[in-house]
Amino acid sequence: MAESIRVEHAAHHDDHHEMSFTEKYVFPLDHKMIAMQYMFTGMFMAVIGGFFAYVFRMQIAFPGMDVPFFGPVTPAAYNSLVTNHGTIMIFWVAMPVLIAAFGNYLIPLMIGADDMVFPRINRLSYQIFLISAVIILAAFFVEGGAFGGAWTAYPPLSTKSQYNLTPLGSTFWITAVALEFVAFLLGGINFITTAMNSRAPGMKMWDIPMVVWMIVIASILFMLSVGPLLAGGIMMLLDQNLGTAFFDPNRGGDPILWQHLFWFFGHPEVYVVLLPAVGIVAEVITVFSRKKLFAYKTVLYTAIGTGILSFTVWAHHQFIAGIDPRMANVFTVTTLLISVPIAEMLFVYIATLYGGSITLTTPMLWALSFIFEFLIGGVTGIFLGASGNDIYMHDTYFVLAHFHYTFYPIAIIGTYAGFTFWFPKMFGRMMNDKLGKIHFWLTIIPFNTIFIPLFVLGAAGHHRRIFDYRNFPELSYPWMWELQHLATYSLIVMLLAQIIFFYNVITSWVSGPIAPKNPWNSNTLEWTATSPPPHGNWPDGLPTVYRGPYEYSHPDRKSSDFWPQDEPA
Amino acid sequence: MILEWLLPSASTYASDINRLFDVITLLVGIPFLVASYLLFSFILRFKAKSGRKALYITGTEHQYIKWIHRAHIPILAFDVIIVVMAVNVWFAVKQNLPEANATVRVIAQQWAWTFVHPGPDNVLDTADDITTINELHVAANTLYHFKLESLDVLHDFSIPAFRLKQDAIPGRVITGWFEATRTGDFLIQCAEICGIGHALMPARIFVESSEQHSAWVEANSPISVAAR
Numbered sequence: 001m002a003e004s005i006r007v008e009h010a011a012h013h014d015d016h017h018e019m020s021f022t023e024k025y026v027f028p029l030d031h032k033m034i035a036m037q038y039m040f041t042g043m044f045m046a047v048i049g050g051f052f053a054y055v056f057r058m059q060i061a062f063p064g065m066d067v068p069f070f071g072p073v074t075p076a077a078y079n080s081l082v083t084n085h086g087t088i089m090i091f092w093v094a095m096p097v098l099i100a101a102f103g104n105y106l107i108p109l110m111i112g113a114d115d116m117v118f119p120r121i122n123r124l125s126y127q128i129f130l131i132s133a134v135i136i137l138a139a140f141f142v143e144g145g146a147f148g149g150a151w152t153a154y155p156p157l158s159t160k161s162q163y164n165l166t167p168l169g170s171t172f173w174i175t176a177v178a179l180e181f182v183a184f185l186l187g188g189i190n191f192i193t194t195a196m197n198s199r200a201p202g203m204k205m206w207d208i209p210m211v212v213w214m215i216v217i218a219s220i221l222f223m224l225s226v227g228p229l230l231a232g233g234i235m236m237l238l239d240q241n242l243g244t245a246f247f248d249p250n251r252g253g254d255p256i257l258w259q260h261l262f263w264f265f266g267h268p269e270v271y272v273v274l275l276p277a278v279g280i281v282a283e284v285i286t287v288f289s290r291k292k293l294f295a296y297k298t299v300l301y302t303a304i305g306t307g308i309l310s311f312t313v314w315a316h317h318q319f320i321a322g323i324d325p326r327m328a329n330v331f332t333v334t335t336l337l338i339s340v341p342i343a344e345m346l347f348v349y350i351a352t353l354y355g356g357s358i359t360l361t362t363p364m365l366w367a368l369s370f371i372f373e374f375l376i377g378g379v380t381g382i383f384l385g386a387s388g389n390d391i392y393m394h395d396t397y398f399v400l401a402h403f404h405y406t407f408y409p410i411a412i413i414g415t416y417a418g419f420t421f422w423f424p425k426m427f428g429r430m431m432n433d434k435l436g437k438i439h440f441w442l443t444i445i446p447f448n449t450i451f452i453p454l455f456v457l458g459a460a461g462h463h464r465r466i467f468d469y470r471n472f473p474e475l476s477y478p479w480m481w482e483l484q485h486l487a488t489y490s491l492i493v494m495l496l497a498q499i500i501f502f503y504n505v506i507t508s509w510v511s512g513p514i515a516p517k518n519p520w521n522s523n524t525l526e527w528t529a530t531s532p533p534p535h536g537n538w539p540d541g542l543p544t545v546y547r548g549p550y551e552y553s554h555p556d557r558k559s560s561d562f563w564p565q566d567e568p569a
Numbered sequence: 570m571i572l573e574w575l576l577p578s579a580s581t582y583a584s585d586i587n588r589l590f591d592v593i594t595l596l597v598g599i600p601f602l603v604a605s606y607l608l609f610s611f612i613l614r615f616k617a618k619s620g621r622k623a624l625y626i627t628g629t630e631h632q633y634i635k636w637i638h639r640a641h642i643p644i645l646a647f648d649v650i651i652v653v654m655a656v657n658v659w660f661a662v663k664q665n666l667p668e669a670n671a672t673v674r675v676i677a678q679q680w681a682w683t684f685v686h687p688g689p690d691n692v693l694d695t696a697d698d699i700t701t702i703n704e705l706h707v708a709a710n711t712l713y714h715f716k717l718e719s720l721d722v723l724h725d726f727s728i729p730a731f732r733l734k735q736d737a738i739p740g741r742v743i744t745g746w747f748e749a750t751r752t753g754d755f756l757i758q759c760a761e762i763c764g765i766g767h768a769l770m771p772a773r774i775f776v777e778s779s780e781q782h783s784a785w786v787e788a789n790s791p792i793s794v795a796a797r
Binding site: 076255290295298320322329336337348353371379387463467554561 | 729769
């Protein structure tokens with residue numbers, strides 16, 4: 001069956017060899033172009049989300065100031081910026097870039113296929129995603145402004161306009177989120193089917209590169225978890241607009257129901273975006289340490305184990321939300337159990353470095369910093385998973401700092417590792433390594449000086465989503481303001497440093513040195529196509545696979561320290 | 570130790586939570602430091618040198634994989650210690666409801682707190698109850714139950730100095746407890762976003778000695794006020 005799909009698709013693009021501009025760039029069927037659409041839409045949304053963070057961090061550190069490029073921040077504006085910063089960064093940055101962009105770009109190229117099996121569904125997926133992005137941004141321009149009830153949108157605040165004061169904004173918010181889920185369901189179908197059916201001849205299950213496995217497992221997790229939330233989203237839409245009472249306690253509904261639906265999806269979602277990032281890191285650290293991935297199958301099993309466990313931990317977000325207190329005991333145990341596979345995964349990555357021959361290129365710096373920063377994110381999660389301690393820590397800056405130490409390595413560090421690693425393949429040019437390293441250090445140092453102060457403030461009792469701490473004498477000591485200022489100044493430095501990245505991308509794209517097929521001496525199949533690969537990827541015939549993806553420094557191979565997957569024995 | 574240094578504690582269970590925080594810090598700090606040390610030492614030790622080829626390790630060899638397996642033992646052991654301590658603290662604060670000396674009602678709404686104290690008869694919902702806005706008065710070393718309600722959206726009744734936090738849900742009455750250990754006044758926050766006035770819900774809890782508290786009750790009860 002896979003063969004016939006492939007033949008049909010090949011025949012299809014032979015007929016239309018000369019594509020018009022619209023066919024090629026606006027409504028493309030080619031997986032690489034769709035990946036680029038996702039990538040740059042995601043980066044555009046990241047700039048918006050970053051700007052939001054700048055505005056509300058300025059307000060927190062210097063309450064009441066006239067924020068440059070924005071103006072004074074009202075409480076309503078503050079709440080909608082905080083809400084949409086979170087929503088955009090997770091659903092319109094992490095998801096499109098890590099799953100959709102890298103998934104679309106890498107899966108066909110790494111498994112030796114000419115395209116996705118459902119190119120039209122793929123195109124539809126991006127189009128729905130784009131519409132959802134327009135809707136979430138349009139909410140800022142409607143009567144009442146954008147929704148401001150936090151990215152978790154707990155009812156009744158989110159369902160009743162007399163409470164949230166954003167009658168249209170809250171409907172736009174849930175509509176955009178629900179559409180975005182539809183987009184990724186369509187994308188996920190494609191990733192799973194393509195990886196299972198279209199692999200190059202000879203590529204067995206254990207020869208699939210780790211990043212492809214991770215995206216497939218992430219897509220399965222997403223498909224299994226998103227159903228309840230999509231249903232919840234529709235219930236919320238009905239509650240907001242048609243007067244139903246699913247979440248209205250005055251008429252027999254239950255606001256806590258939404259929290260269960262949200263977090264049943266929300267916790268697996270962390271691993272949906274985590275897994276592609278750890279997959280990218282696996283590709284980068286093996287290439288730049290010239291080492292075989294330590295215990296390939298173990299990595300895979302830890303990912304599957306983490307995925308299964310992630311369905312059993314959702315109520316740790318709700319310990320003090322009014323659920324039956326006995327439930328907290330169960331969810332503390334399951335939550336802490338996640339430390340076992342995650343620790344194993346990080347140990348395996350560290351073990352991969354052992355005995356290697358490590359070159360600190362820009363992508364390698366990003367990949368190594370992922371391991372270190374995610375380690376901090378992981379260990380601080382234990383504080384919150386332990387129910388007794390969460391009574392104090394819940395809804396403080398400690399929680400905020402913890403999940404930024406998980407999501408930031410995932411969405412930002414993982415993306416930069418992957419983007420700088422595959423840039424030569426994507427654009428046919430090499431990136432400037434020196435600028436890349438300056439960008440790395442100017443991003444990673446401020447990242448830590450933003451969030452380490454917030455751990456301290458959280459432990460001292462600062463609660464989240466507060467627009468002005470001057471109302472709270474215990475939260476207004478001078479040392480606390482100094483930490484708030486440090487975090488805000490660091491954020492500004494970090495945001496400005498991203499200009500270096502975009503400058504590097506543009507100048508390298510236009511005038512960087514031409515990239516060879518395989519600049520990093522890597523084994524996987526995408527490096528056997530030209531840089532950038534043409535439509536159909538391998539016009540002279542698809543590759544055949546003879547070995548696994550990580551045969552670096554193999555003792556039987558004397559001529560070089562790598563052994564491409566497609567080279568006959 | 571760490572939390573106490575950042576924020577003084579003022580309830581019976583605050584010290585349990587402080588201790589739990591310290592133990593977790595220690596037990597996650599050790600694996601974190603070991604893993605970080607290995608990560609950075611490998612990066613420095615195995616930097617590429619011309620003429621040296623990397624080792625070929627599949628990760629299935631017993632001599633290497635045993636280190637990964639052994640690492641699970643301390644992690645599981647630490648997990649068990651943390652779970653046992655966390656569940657014990659949780660049970661004491663949230664699951665167990667000790668006998669109360671008095672009961673107060675806490676009503677949250679956009680964007681204020683209403684507190685109903687029992688009057689001189691020490692029984693709630695009688696004519697001598699004292700109702701205040703954004704001020705809760707309690708006696709030290711007295712075990713209180715609180716009945717937590719919300720009139721509109723979710724709120725969260727949080728007293729950081731007590732290490733206490735509980736969401737308020739419209740349509741439900743949630744009962745919890747606290748016992749203050751020292752006199753003074755402490756911050757009450759709303760810790761769950763509740764609309765544009767979320768930052769405008771600070772209230773204070775005044776912990777008084779039992780004589781001071783009786784005097785306050787006597788002076789403020791509507792019946793004694795009316796009799797004057």
